Amino acid sequence: MWPNKFEYTRAGSVDEALGAISDEGKFLAGGHSLLPVMKLRLDAPEQLVDIGGIDSLRGISANGELSIGATTTHAEIAASADVQAMCAGLASACGQVGDQAVRNFGTIGGNIAHADPASDPPTVLVACGATVHIQGAGGARSVGAEDFFVDLFETALDDGELITSVSLPNCSDCQCAYVKFPHPASRYAIVGVAVCLKMDGDTCASADVAVGGATVKAVKCAGAEAALAGSTLDDAALSAAAEAVKADIGDWLAGDIAYPEAYRQQMAGVFLKRAVAAATG
Amino acid sequence: MQVAITVNGVDHERDVDPRTLLVHFLREELDLTGAKIGCDTSQCGACTVHLDGKVLKSCTLLAVQADGADVTTIEGLAEGGEHHPMQTSFWENHGLQCGYCTPGMIMASAAFAQDNPGASEDEIRHYLEGNICRCTGYHNIVKAVKQVADAAAT
Numbered sequence A: 001m002w003p004n005k006f007e008y009t010r011a012g013s014v015d016e017a018l019g020a021i022s023d024e025g026k027f028l029a030g031g032h033s034l035l036p037v038m039k040l041r042l043d044a045p046e047q048l049v050d051i052g053g054i055d056s057l058r059g060i061s062a063n064g065e066l067s068i069g070a071t072t073t074h075a076e077i078a079a080s081a082d083v084q085a086m087c088a089g090l091a092s093a094c095g096q097v098g099d100q101a102v103r104n105f106g107t108i109g110g111n112i113a114h115a116d117p118a119s120d121p122p123t124v125l126v127a128c129g130a131t132v133h134i135q136g137a138g139g140a141r142s143v144g145a146e147d148f149f150v151d152l153f154e155t156a157l158d159d160g161e162l163i164t165s166v167s168l169p170n171c172s173d174c175q176c177a178y179v180k181f182p183h184p185a186s187r188y189a190i191v192g193v194a195v196c197l198k199m200d201g202d203t204c205a206s207a208d209v210a211v212g213g214a215t216v217k218a219v220k221c222a223g224a225e226a227a228l229a230g231s232t233l234d235d236a237a238l239s240a241a242a243e244a245v246k247a248d249i250g251d252w253l254a255g256d257i258a259y260p261e262a263y264r265q266q267m268a269g270v271f272l273k274r275a276v277a278a279a280t281g
Numbered sequence B: 001m002q003v004a005i006t007v008n009g010v011d012h013e014r015d016v017d018p019r020t021l022l023v024h025f026l027r028e029e030l031d032l033t034g035a036k037i038g039c040d041t042s043q044c045g046a047c048t049v050h051l052d053g054k055v056l057k058s059c060t061l062l063a064v065q066a067d068g069a070d071v072t073t074i075e076g077l078a079e080g081g082e083h084h085p086m087q088t089s090f091w092e093n094h095g096l097q098c099g100y101c102t103p104g105m106i107m108a109s110a111a112f113a114q115d116n117p118g119a120s121e122d123e124i125r126h127y128l129e130g131n132i133c134r135c136t137g138y139h140n141i142v143k144a145v146k147q148v149a150d151a152a153a154t
Ligand SMILES: Cc1cc2nc3c(=O)[nH]c(=O)nc-3n(C[C@H](O)[C@H](O)[C@H](O)COP(=O)(O)OP(=O)(O)OC[C@H]3O[C@@H](n4cnc5c(N)ncnc54)[C@H](O)[C@@H]3O)c2cc1C
Pocket: A026, A027, A028, A029, A030, A031, A032, A033, A034, A035, A036, A051, A070, A071, A096, A097, A098, A099, A102, A105, A106, A107, A108, A109, A110, A111, A112, A113, A114, A118, A119, A120, A121, A157, A161, A162, A163, A164, A186, A187, A188, A189, B041, B042, B043, B060
């Protein structure tokens, strides 16, 4: 299958990319979501502005907080010692994206801009309080991950705006994990759960929890967080959190004929328990 | 648009329509038909090649994105008339039935076994998730990869 016809521009810098993009245009990063969509004619942009060669958009720096350039690939994030140390859950999520070929070329910026509900990285970004940095013709702005993901395939990005990087608070004193139930064919998440726990001895001082896959977007789960915080993560607390998480995601459920909403909702509870075990194990 | 892509050590310059996928470029411009189009939806891995040493599904990248890159296809894997060890191992272990998935399987596995000496059967099966064999001959494919990974560890 050939993609639709389009005009192609290779941008050498962020300014060049912002200057080139037209109303009918899209940015091209790894192409691992956009090209499949174009081949299936689910989208047919008239112009592609290739940002894959812009050096300033790529790479990871750890300077108090973690900063990841938009065109950094999943494989680079998964393999980064800085990400493993400062946000183990994100390294794990990026390592579980699709397969090795997808991880070699798919980028974090493309992943979150596409906002597929079955994606992995967004769930960790929402749990860990990441910030998305955006540049447009009118200037730069930053949006918290929770506000960035608006709905199914819908983000806070305006037309012509470019994600430049994602930043995360240093999470090295947290216990952080991401577990997923991968679709047997596509490997996308049927359910994905991210937890980030601050422990004080045996007690969980605070918990951050987010669920994706089961939902139209990554959802922060306040009820589950409250059930875990202050507990010793004993069976009673875990069961309460698994119940609470089902309510937390109740308004955002997604499903299909093979894995309906009610099933995914139930699995969110199961995978929450597994995520806590992975974080503390 | 003009592109310059090195394929199996040979430089090629061509004027391509930007919507040309790398797999089209290889098969139709260069007559390198080793990389197959299976699913055409980025799932099956029959089109797997190496781009700058990294495993890639060539149906999921534009030729213009590969401008300046170094691509290796199954046709370029053998060196000096000798099969790559992974090719030999697929042969010895009968890691193929119809052979349609084989170029992709070998390209994906060759990169893996080199970086993961001594890999376990589980690791190999997990790694090959992105390569589908419609004849479902996975058992011998895994055996073939294991033989090379084991040899790399000794
Ligand atoms: C077979 C397969 C399996 C996959 N499995 C998974 C999985 O299990 N989990 C998962 O999370 N993902 C999965 N993916 C998706 C993968 O992570 C994609 O690489 C990613 O979603 C998109 O990144 P990209 O760089 O390829 O973006 P592109 O395809 O280049 O772009 C995607 C969209 O984002 C826009 N965009 C790209 N970069 C920017 C930017 N910096 N600023 C603004 N807009 C931008 C584009 O205009 C486009 O609309 C899979 C993909 C494939 C092909």
